[in-house]
Amino acid sequence: MALCLWWPGFELELERVRTPQLVDQPLALPTPGDRRRIEMGCALAASFGVEPGMIVSQAVALCPALVLCEPDPDFHDAARDRILGILRLWSPVVEGSSDRGRLFVGVDGLERLYGPPARQIETLRARLETLSPWLASSVRVGYAPGKFAAWVAARSAKPAGSASSGRPGAAVCVAPADLAAFLARQPVDVLPVSPRTVKRLRRLGVGRLGRLVRMPEPALVSQFGADGRRALAWARGERIDRVRPEAPARPIRVALDFPSPIGQLELLHAALDRLIERALEHPRRRGKSVRGLRVSASLEGGGSWSIRAIAREPTSEPERLGVFLRSRIALDRPRRAVETLRLELFRFGPASAQAGLFDPREGAPHVPSGHWRRGTASFCRRSGARRACCGFGSAAPRLYRVLELEPESRLPERRHALMELA
Structure with a gap:
């Protein structure tokens, strides 16, 4: 129940x-x-x-x-x-x-x-x-x-x-005994199917779930596919979806207050990079990659703004996270100046495989824990690439890194780029 x-x-x-x-x-x-x-x-x-x-x-x-x-x-x-x-x-x-x-x-x-x-x-x-x-x-x-x-x-x-x-x-x-009779009186609009399916059912004269139940299942499947089978199961009361308990989330939240509201997109991007670095240094993030992010802001004059993004591939690289969020902000930017900018990491994944291949602590100058920066990570990738190529001698291949630019772009050429690991 x-x-x-x-x-x-x-x-x-x-x-x-x-x-x-x-x-x-x-x-x-x-x-x-x-x-x-x-x-x-x-x-x-x-x-x-x-x-x-x-x-x-x-x-x-x-x-x-x-x-x-x-x-x-x-x-x-x-x-x-x-x-x-x-x-x-x-x-x-x-x-x-x-x-x-x-x-x-x-x-x-x-x-x-x-x-x-x-x-x-x-x-x-x-x-x-x-x-x-x-x-x-x-x-x-x-x-x-x-x-x-x-x-x-x-x-x-x-x-x-x-x-x-x-x-x-x-x-x-x-009550469970009255479920079929109760659903038979309901309109087809309540079905959790596509609006196109509901519109087609109404064109066929099916306005109530009771009328839908009387239709043969093979005919519904041939006309509507999986939507037809699911709609019939819901209308008959045969499909009982249990309530799935959700554990209270423990996201990582960081915020940055500005002395005066900023409206320039370049300053917003720079502040976002700072927040990404602070969030990745959080102790609860160690050993995990990031998949779900939410950027929100308190706007000048009241109100707020936020975007929520789910990355296709989990990563713990600040450069990739920055590019990913900047592409989303370009589609939906704040309409007024920002007083406070907040970043929330709410969904995590396993440790990144790329970080395991080129260990940033191997062959790099000593930097205190929690203070790695872009220059150190870049040095580690280059040194790892050179060590991988040493075994090939004069016929060493070139190694490239796939850099995500605009993953949602309609043009395939703008989604990713190849960057050589020198």
Whole structure:
């Protein structure tokens, strides 16, 4: 059994709580970058025709009173982390999702602690109310077998303050015996498949999951492939996805405060190189390569900016990490001057094989531990290359190093470059 907690428009509602003057205003959250589009809009903005994916200028033309909330990922992530902390004290099995406002809790075995499902939900609401009354009153709760059914149940719950709900943020509890009948009444939009598959199902006249269940599986597979088989398993209630517990992350965080806000990209790159070196020198990073990075900043005049990147290949070389992050910053740069720059290493891998081949401590001048710099690493690679070529005599081959430049570029020639190891 799983329990889903869902706050629709989580980021926008947080902005309303932070700024009470926005309570009755139509709000929208634009995407970062130069070509800005609407990422999320409130119900009031949707009544004017504002939809996700719409260009900002078009949305403002439809709703002149639309208020654009600048993205503040640090504030939104901090609120989500506080909710996760409350949930982990209530149950050891807690899992997040790509949507900040949708969280899952495993409830198997909690009957002995908190009683039946209705009592469990009341206990959880009381804990959320200690954090914020808004969190307890606006949450929609779904209780059902598996994450998918729990999410559909939370989606079916009445919104906060609805007259028919009887209480704010009513919950929907689905017993295992009632799962098939409950799912049969739901629209096909709830299926976690591609939007193209949902659109094709609607063109075929399949608007509810009950209609989908009556279709033969071979026909669905021939038309939709793996999406058709998965959709049928979810619609029948045969696929029960368990809640996977997530261990609290222990990322490595470093920060740099500037005496005066900086807006020049060159100064930002230099500060980022400094933060990379400090993060790699952290004791918890030793013996591990880096795969997941997050760069965030506090902007002048309020607000924040952040980018999250996952490297294709884990590495512990500061040059490669710097090139990788600079390419991401070029696609989504801060819109205002930066007051504080932060770097977070949150995903690690095994020790880099390249570092083991050319050991930086062999054949290099003595440098105290934790103080290696680019010049020392370059010397070690060159000396290692010379030792590797000595065994070939006059027919020694040339050794090259693959340098990652723009891994996401459409042009293959710009993704990597060969640099000779002299």
